[in-house]
Amino acid sequence: MFRVTKEPIDLNELVRYVTDPEAGAIATFIGTTRNNNEGRKVIALDYEAYPEMAEKELARIGYDALKQWPICRMAVVHRLGPVQIGDASVIIAVSSAHRDAAFAASRFAIEEIKKTVPIWKKEVFEGGEVWIGTQTGQPFTAK
Amino acid sequence: MKVRIKFFAILRERTGASEAMTEIATGSTVADLWRQLQSEYPKLDVPGIRLLYAVNQNYVSADHKLSDNDEVVFLPPVSGG
Numbered sequence: 001m002f003r004v005t006k007e008p009i010d011l012n013e014l015v016r017y018v019t020d021p022e023a024g025a026i027a028t029f030i031g032t033t034r035n036n037n038e039g040r041k042v043i044a045l046d047y048e049a050y051p052e053m054a055e056k057e058l059a060r061i062g063y064d065a066l067k068q069w070p071i072c073r074m075a076v077v078h079r080l081g082p083v084q085i086g087d088a089s090v091i092i093a094v095s096s097a098h099r100d101a102a103f104a105a106s107r108f109a110i111e112e113i114k115k116t117v118p119i120w121k122k123e124v125f126e127g128g129e130v131w132i133g134t135q136t137g138q139p140f141t142a143k
Numbered sequence: 144m145k146v147r148i149k150f151f152a153i154l155r156e157r158t159g160a161s162e163a164m165t166e167i168a169t170g171s172t173v174a175d176l177w178r179q180l181q182s183e184y185p186k187l188d189v190p191g192i193r194l195l196y197a198v199n200q201n202y203v204s205a206d207h208k209l210s211d212n213d214e215v216v217f218l219p220p221v222s223g224g
Contacts, residue, residue: 031224047223048152050216053200054223078223090224110224118197118216119223120152131153133222134192 001075002058004049004119009077014093018073023095027102029110031090033083037132040125047080047089050118054078057117061109065094068108069101076109078119089121144169144211146176152219157186167209173198174205176215193220 001017011028018026033045062074072095083089092109096102113119121132148163155161165183167176173196181187195218196203209215 048155049223050149050151050197050200050218053197053216056200114221114224116202116221117223118151118218118221120219121222121224122152131219131222133220134153134189 001077002055002062003076004051004054004058004078004080006079006081009079009088009091011088011091011093014075014077014091017075018093018095020072020095022097023072023102024097025099025102026093026095027099027106028094029090029092029106030088031110032088033085035085037123037125040123040127042085042123042125044082044084044124045089046082046122046124047078048120048122049078049080051080053118058113061112061117064112065105065108069096069105070098071096071101071105074105074109076113078113078117080119144209146209146211146213146215148176148180149214149216151216153189153192154187154217154219157189158184160184171209172205173203173207173209173215176209177205177217180217187217189219194218195220 058076075093078090092106094102094105123130150158197216198213
């Protein structure tokens with residue numbers, strides 16, 4: 001399961017999806033929105049994607065993880081649109097026979113998502129808004 | 144030939160468009176298209192931005208040659224997670 005959605009992500013749905021009789025471990029990672037960033041008081045985050053390519057890249061990450069670790073099943077869902085503070089923006093679930101592979105593959109997935117998946121985060125903070133990552137080191141203010 | 148361009152995030156805001164169709168000379172590359180678009184949309188030039196390129200939903204390099212009906216996206220640095 002590799003997808004982007006405008007709806008809140010259901011952790012239980014992902015856990016059910018990766019549940020496998022051959023698995024002895026399920027690792028989950030939840031990325032949540034933080035109320036501060038680089039000294040700014042963050043009000044909300046707004047995610048935008050190139051959806052068809054984002055889902056394709058998420059599936060590519062799953063395939064690459066499967067080549068590196070003996071995992072059973074993997075699910076990654078990334079939220080789009082406005083996400084309130086404390087809510088999940090991304091959830092990863094991985095099952096494997098032994099725990100090491102599930103931990104390693106979920107870590108790999110979140111790092112790859114941040115590097116290659118065409119999703120962009122706009123931070124709405126007190127006094128403005130900014131597309132994160134637009135300018136390395138010094139964020140560009142869109143307003 | 145004709146190509147379809149999609150704009151996302153800061154580039155969508157700056158162009159005021161999510162999509163555009165444009166005519167470009169046969170044999171043009173992604174970099175040629177970018178130069179052509181900058182004259183159509185002067186605000187596309189975001190100082191210091193490091194773009195990635197995708198054609199038909201696959202990452203390509205700037206010297207990738209375009210084909211008729213390609214879907215081209217100039218991707219600002221991604222920031223999911």
